[in-house]
Structures are given as C-alpha cells and as structure tokens.
Amino acid sequence: MPGALIIVDDDPDVLKAAAAALARTGQRIETAAGPEGLVERAGDYDAVLLDMNFAIGQRDGAVGLDALDRLQAADPALAVVLMTTFGGVSLAVQALKRGAADFVLKPWRNEALAETMRAAMALTAERRASGRALNLDEMEKRAIERALKLYEGNVSHAAAALGLTRPALYRRMERHGL
Structure with missing residues (x-):
C-alpha cells in the first residue's frame, strides 16, 4: 500500500x-x-x-x-x-x-x-x-549533502566527518554540482 x-x-x-x-x-x-x-x-x-x-x-x-x-x-x-x-x-x-x-x-x-x-x-x-537502487555516485552525492546539512555548510567539518580532505571534498562537490 x-x-x-x-x-x-x-x-x-x-x-x-x-x-x-x-x-x-x-x-x-x-x-x-x-x-x-x-x-x-x-x-x-x-x-x-x-x-x-x-x-x-x-x-x-x-x-x-x-x-x-x-x-x-x-x-x-x-x-x-x-x-x-x-x-x-x-x-x-x-x-x-x-x-x-x-x-x-x-x-x-x-x-x-x-x-x-x-x-x-x-x-x-x-x-x-x-x-x-542508488548508484555509487548518487550515494556519494547524498552523503555529501547530508554531511553539509548536518554541519550547516561547514566544509571543514563535513570533510572530516566524511574522512576526506577539504580539497578532496571541494572536488567532489564540484563534480556533483554542489
């Protein structure tokens, strides 16, 4: 239903x-x-x-x-x-x-x-x-979006939570159009 x-x-x-x-x-x-x-x-x-x-x-x-x-x-x-x-x-x-x-x-x-x-x-x-189901890229994009939301847009904190460096997170954000 x-x-x-x-x-x-x-x-x-x-x-x-x-x-x-x-x-x-x-x-x-x-x-x-x-x-x-x-x-x-x-x-x-x-x-x-x-x-x-x-x-x-x-x-x-x-x-x-x-x-x-x-x-x-x-x-x-x-x-x-x-x-x-x-x-x-x-x-x-x-x-x-x-x-x-x-x-x-x-x-x-x-x-x-x-x-x-x-x-x-x-x-x-x-x-x-x-x-x-979501493919890996979609899952990564959603994880980044959730981390950014959780940390109210603070890229440094979101990157640390995701186990990424800030430059790596910025590259992935760019790739996903975030």
Whole structure:
C-alpha cells in the first residue's frame, strides 16, 4: 500500500508520540517494538523510522545500524530514518555514511519529523520509480549533502566527518554540482 510508514522503537511512549506526530501526513502508520521480522516486510513500507538502541543502557546504535544494513540488503530503495536519544554527531555521520536517509534526535519537533518522513517517502518513491537502487555516485552525492546539512555548510567539518580532505571534498562537490 503506498504511503505506509513503520515506526520501530522499544519504548511504547515513543511509538505513540511518533505515530501522533506523523498522523497528519495522511499515511498508513504501523508500529513495532523491535526490528525482528522487519526485513521480511521491507517491501510493505515506503519509509521506516528506526530507533538505534533496543536495550537499557545501550547507546552505541549497533542494533539500529545492523537493522539498517539488513533493510538495505532486502530493499535498497527503502528510505530508513534512524533516531536516537543518545546520538552524537559521529553516530549521525556513521548512520548517514551507511545509507540512512536521515537522522533524528529525540525529542524531535513534530513538524520537522513529519517533513523528514515525507522526504523519506519521496526518496523511496523516486528510487522505486527508477527501478534501481542508488548508484555509487548518487550515494556519494547524498552523503555529501547530508554531511553539509548536518554541519550547516561547514566544509571543514563535513570533510572530516566524511574522512576526506577539504580539497578532496571541494572536488567532489564540484563534480556533483554542489
């Protein structure tokens, strides 16, 4: 069904709050307490809002990053937005480098969350309409765009986060028309 979102978080209050925040998008919204079984249903959704930590005291995001990898292998077109309470810039950059469509920190602003998920659904639709996953150049361009957005246009910080020198980032930005 087009316009289907799934929110995956182990906290029932977060599931309720995110579902309420996204209710105005007019999309079908499902919730799940964990990533188990999500990969098998990846094609049923147009975007995923996925928590990164599913155990008390866990803060490294490993479970969310693993689920992201598995979702991308199952459906490369599916846009996944990762979220966490304990996220720092380095975790956000790691998530974006690994292919997340976006990264959200809890607590979020409702309208910003809704806009992020609308953009994620549009990205999935674009990818599915083209009948292919992003190629390496497109992925690189999007990673650069996300890093620049994350660091509010600061090229030095974006380059460091991407593991590039400033001159290398400038060359790639020029090649991609950024």
